[in-house]
Amino acid sequence: MRYDNTIYDMIYSSELIKGTLKTIILKLLKDNKRMYGYEITQRVKELTNDRIQLTEGALYPSLHALEADGVLTTETEYIGKRVRKYYSLSPKGKSLTKEKISEFADFMNTMKFLLDIKTDIA
Amino acid sequence: MRYDNTIYDMIYSSELIKGTLKTIILKLLKDNKRMYGYEITQRVKELTNDRIQLTEGALYPSLHALEADGVLTTETEYIGKRVRKYYSLSPKGKSLTKEKISEFADFMNTMKFLLDIKTDIA
DNA sequence: CAAATATACATCAGATTCTTATGTATTGGA
DNA sequence: TCCAATACATAAGAATCTGATGTATATTTG
Numbered sequence: 001m002r003y004d005n006t007i008y009d010m011i012y013s014s015e016l017i018k019g020t021l022k023t024i025i026l027k028l029l030k031d032n033k034r035m036y037g038y039e040i041t042q043r044v045k046e047l048t049n050d051r052i053q054l055t056e057g058a059l060y061p062s063l064h065a066l067e068a069d070g071v072l073t074t075e076t077e078y079i080g081k082r083v084r085k086y087y088s089l090s091p092k093g094k095s096l097t098k099e100k101i102s103e104f105a106d107f108m109n110t111m112k113f114l115l116d117i118k119t120d121i122a
Numbered sequence: 123m124r125y126d127n128t129i130y131d132m133i134y135s136s137e138l139i140k141g142t143l144k145t146i147i148l149k150l151l152k153d154n155k156r157m158y159g160y161e162i163t164q165r166v167k168e169l170t171n172d173r174i175q176l177t178e179g180a181l182y183p184s185l186h187a188l189e190a191d192g193v194l195t196t197e198t199e200y201i202g203k204r205v206r207k208y209y210s211l212s213p214k215g216k217s218l219t220k221e222k223i224s225e226f227a228d229f230m231n232t233m234k235f236l237l238d239i240k241t242d243i244a
Numbered sequence: 245c246a247a248a249t250a251t252a253c254a255t256c257a258g259a260t261t262c263t264t265a266t267g268t269a270t271t272g273g274a
Numbered sequence: 275t276c277c278a279a280t281a282c283a284t285a286a287g288a289a290t291c292t293g294a295t296g297t298a299t300a301t302t303t304g
Contacts, residue, residue, distance in 0.1 A: 014262070015141035015290085016229050021261090027237050038281050048232050058262055060283060082270050082281060101237050107138050108230050110170050115149050117227045136291065137261085143290090160252050180291055182254060204252060204299050 012051055021062055023104050026097040034086040037063055071096055143184055145226050148219040156210040159185055193218055
């Protein structure tokens, strides 16, 4: 299943996505146990009908930072001769995920009020 | 009227507010015809129950940039001996406001979907 | 009435984080 | 055999925020 609504040609200005990258990564890892970087970019692109396109230059440094903070753990595997680095949530990562998602949910409510937006999704 | 919900002690991490500053400024000016910088910080703080606290170091440069882009116009007034700089939306600013708000509304829907999904993809 | 706080503008060094390449290498398809 | 896709990574420059500092007037409080 992917996200669907009427406006198909919208791509968000990059500044909008700022501040949500880590939350998106954490949420995907919560649902999928383990994923690798390239897979995350493709999944997000697919799930959002190309609205959110994570660039590798933003993604990889973020993943490295989350790993350095003890939020993510990694396993490296070889698919043929090509390396693939899987990321998973550590216990710290699991609690951070909950915090981040609830913070964002609260933020959305505040912004919805502030911008006087009528949402079309229940 | 101000925003109200159960969690009263939440202050959003700064990175969340990034990318929404200009949209917030534009929306307030749309509703209030003209406002000055300090007034904007106070109004946002008040409307969001202290959740969003705009810093002057972020606000003033943003206002200057919007003015330089022809989005905002200014009038300077003196209240006693103290200067006050009022900002208003230009015609360009009015259309930008609509764009920014609808973009954010769409973004919220996408994020709501993205952060709620259960991906049990085979 | 003196001191502290609030009002009101502004700038800037440093930090963070994103964009946009560039780089390396393997794999699959036309 | 190329070209696109897969898959990692880094890095210069750009953009923007934080937190401090600066200046000045107005108001409140002890």
